Amino acid sequence: MSPSREEILSCIDYTLIKPDATYDYVKKFCNDAITHSFFGVAILPIYLPIAKQELKGSNVKIISFVSYPMGNNPIELKSHTAKLLLKEGVDEIDMVINTSALFSEEIEKVKSEIEEINRIIHREQKLLKIIIELPIIGYENANKVCEIINRAQADYVSTSAGFKSFKPLGWRPVSVQHIQFLKKSLDSNIKVKASGGIRTHKQLMALIKAGASRIGTCSASIIRRVK
Amino acid sequence: MTAITFNHLCKIISTSKTGPTVSRADVVKYFKRWIKLPFASFGTDLYNLPYLKKLLTEADSKINIYVPISTYPIGGETIESKTAEIEWAISHGATELDCFLNRSATKSGDWNFVKKEIEEIMNAAKGRIVKIWVEFNHLKPSEILQVAELSIDGGAHFIRAGVGFGQVQRYSDIKLVKDVFGDKIKIEVGGGVRDAIIALNYLKAGMDRFACSTPENIARTLEDAQNRLWKNEVEQLYKRIDFIIKTDPSRKRVEA
Numbered sequence: 001m002s003p004s005r006e007e008i009l010s011c012i013d014y015t016l017i018k019p020d021a022t023y024d025y026v027k028k029f030c031n032d033a034i035t036h037s038f039f040g041v042a043i044l045p046i047y048l049p050i051a052k053q054e055l056k057g058s059n060v061k062i063i064s065f066v067s068y069p070m071g072n073n074p075i076e077l078k079s080h081t082a083k084l085l086l087k088e089g090v091d092e093i094d095m096v097i098n099t100s101a102l103f104s105e106e107i108e109k110v111k112s113e114i115e116e117i118n119r120i121i122h123r124e125q126k127l128l129k130i131i132i133e134l135p136i137i138g139y140e141n142a143n144k145v146c147e148i149i150n151r152a153q154a155d156y157v158s159t160s161a162g163f164k165s166f167k168p169l170g171w172r173p174v175s176v177q178h179i180q181f182l183k184k185s186l187d188s189n190i191k192v193k194a195s196g197g198i199r200t201h202k203q204l205m206a207l208i209k210a211g212a213s214r215i216g217t218c219s220a221s222i223i224r225r226v227k
Numbered sequence: 228m229t230a231i232t233f234n235h236l237c238k239i240i241s242t243s244k245t246g247p248t249v250s251r252a253d254v255v256k257y258f259k260r261w262i263k264l265p266f267a268s269f270g271t272d273l274y275n276l277p278y279l280k281k282l283l284t285e286a287d288s289k290i291n292i293y294v295p296i297s298t299y300p301i302g303g304e305t306i307e308s309k310t311a312e313i314e315w316a317i318s319h320g321a322t323e324l325d326c327f328l329n330r331s332a333t334k335s336g337d338w339n340f341v342k343k344e345i346e347e348i349m350n351a352a353k354g355r356i357v358k359i360w361v362e363f364n365h366l367k368p369s370e371i372l373q374v375a376e377l378s379i380d381g382g383a384h385f386i387r388a389g390v391g392f393g394q395v396q397r398y399s400d401i402k403l404v405k406d407v408f409g410d411k412i413k414i415e416v417g418g419g420v421r422d423a424i425i426a427l428n429y430l431k432a433g434m435d436r437f438a439c440s441t442p443e444n445i446a447r448t449l450e451d452a453q454n455r456l457w458k459n460e461v462e463q464l465y466k467r468i469d470f471i472i473k474t475d476p477s478r479k480r481v482e483a
Contacts, residue, residue: 019301020330020365023337044303046329070247070299072274077315081308100274104251136247165300165392169248 003208006037008226011208013042013063013193013216017162023050030054032220040091042216044068045081048088061091063129066117069163071096071131075113082120092127093117094193094216096161099133102141111148118152129156129193129214135172136160139181146185154190156214157182162196173197179210201225229462231453233446234264236426238472240445241293241323241415241438243270251278262286267436267477268293268323273316280320289481291356293323296348300390302327302360306344310351322480323356324348325387325417330361333374341374345381356477358385358415363400375404379412384476385436391418398432405433410474420445423452430464435471 014033016026026047031054033041040061043051051062064085067073073081078095085093095117101109114130121128132145149157159174159182174194182192194207195216204215204222244257254275259282261269268291271279276294283290294316297304304312306329313324326348332340348357359378363371378386386404389396396416404414413435420426420437423445429437439445453461472478 017301017303019303019327020334020362022331023335026331044301045305045308046303046331048305065303067298068303069301070245070272072245072247072272073298073312074273074315077273077308077312080311081304084305084307098274099247100249100251100272103248103253106251133247163301166247169246 012038015042063092066095069161094129096131127155131158158193160196183211241268245272291322297327313351358387360387363388387415389417395419401432422448
């Protein structure tokens, strides 16, 4: 059975990642999320003060990022930012893993950052999504990272930061294969967020059908055709 | 006849190795290649900073190290995160801090916020070289001048124009800042300087430094670039480079 319109809208993280949106644009963006009953807005930390104001009293959750879009910040700084975001009242945090550590064969650094941030966020009973940049790191590396995430019991794995300029490095829009791979590699209680390059209704439906529980997209128009 | 050599031009080039797929080994390999030349600075991300620092220390090199502050290449972090990054970077050997401004504030004309942010950055930098980083292409000329004025008032050393990834800065924007503020602030062009022809054109417009991740292309095209100019133009640019080097605040540390 196909998911209902409400079910689809309630899995959308409406995403704002361009860094130079005006205050008015951010306000409108937040109000669009309310109008469409999206699950939440996923926004850069600089937009939090406006989003908190605009979304007060609504059901739309606030999601922000740690070390976006390049996860190469050291663990001390990632923890610091995560704590600041929690203090600001975010409901969920999407953290990009340190892919350079992975390519430097320092997977233990990736392990400690995932464990540490997970601890900080779960202490406040909030949710952690781990952005693993699957198209860039490849399936072999992703397998190792999934093992770490299974052990740490993070809440979600997100496929990609969706930063298109990383295309020469292997970035691609999220695919059904990515979702199927993660569903297979992760414990059943860890959910999958599809993100990066989701622009059409067809993509959206295929990703949900493949098992994505959350969709990150900056394109509100893709829900126009959702019945 | 005066000619600009690559060794000379190097002194106004910042070169960097960074990216989500760049490993520690890549960073070491890249900078080993350039370490003997007198570059203005070497740059990498915060993860690779300690490894770059170690490499330079072992080679007894005083080349400056710069890092992006506020998570390259978006710059979406709050002031509190930025100041923490600056402190961490300084304690791990960074001597130049390329700090993204809150570009939502600049686009919204919230100049009080921008002023405060520059103040906080300068306080955290404790005398290190600060470059205020914006994308000129996303700003109107009036906004560029406002950012430049606040950067000068705040005591920043450079404005860095451009985040790379294919963004090319307009010569007219560089010239505008220089026409209005002269040498009160230095301008680094960040990204898009793919060969020496482009580099010399930016120099003519008033650029003081440029970031480049393919210095070999600059070296390869430098002679050709000069052949395209009149002799007196080359002489003028040579003198300009000399002036830039002599007045570069980053060099004080290197020459000390």
